[in-house]
Amino acid sequence: MSKIIRSTDENALEELKEKLAQMESAHKEMVARNKHYFKNGTMKGYGDFTDERAAKMDLAIQGTYEKKPYASYQLQNSNQEIRRIKMRIKALEHEQNREAETYDTEKLGFEVVENKELQRLQIIFPDRTSREVHRELRGLGFVFSHTNGAYQRQLNANARWAAKRFISNQEANQKQSEAEM
Numbered sequence: 001m002s003k004i005i006r007s008t009d010e011n012a013l014e015e016l017k018e019k020l021a022q023m024e025s026a027h028k029e030m031v032a033r034n035k036h037y038f039k040n041g042t043m044k045g046y047g048d049f050t051d052e053r054a055a056k057m058d059l060a061i062q063g064t065y066e067k068k069p070y071a072s073y074q075l076q077n078s079n080q081e082i083r084r085i086k087m088r089i090k091a092l093e094h095e096q097n098r099e100a101e102t103y104d105t106e107k108l109g110f111e112v113v114e115n116k117e118l119q120r121l122q123i124i125f126p127d128r129t130s131r132e133v134h135r136e137l138r139g140l141g142f143v144f145s146h147t148n149g150a151y152q153r154q155l156n157a158n159a160r161w162a163a164k165r166f167i168s169n170q171e172a173n174q175k176q177s178e179a180e181m
Contacts, residue, residue: 008117016088023081024082027079031075033069034070037069057069095155101160108167108171110123110124121152121162122148123151124151129151133170136166140153140165141158142162
């Protein structure tokens, strides 16, 4: 089983790039074995395969539906995993190079922080929040962290959108309460 690479790991990008190189190498090997078998009808003569290993592999291939070392779905899964890792690398690079957004919430009585170390967008209140605010934040995907003393969620574009929505709702509530006075 491969090691899980978390976005918050210090070397996440390097580890993902290394994993990508391994996956691409393994995929090329799978394709090369399929081509050799298609061309020769046997694995004998492939790379450093011994005749015994080639015979075992030939026997295993004969028991499969597609009659090749790697089925089409295995190659497709490998390709998809490579694409997924490439997209994840691109997203991590984009996030690392991105400037932190600033949120003007001083008048509203809370603070919004993009914590890049924890990969979290945090909404920090000086005091305990009302049930309505708690429900709204939970509805927007924020969870209260007692450790960090903040409502937070993973730092990404969706979290930024949710924070902006929460801020606009709070501004609208504040204007409405001011108008009622």
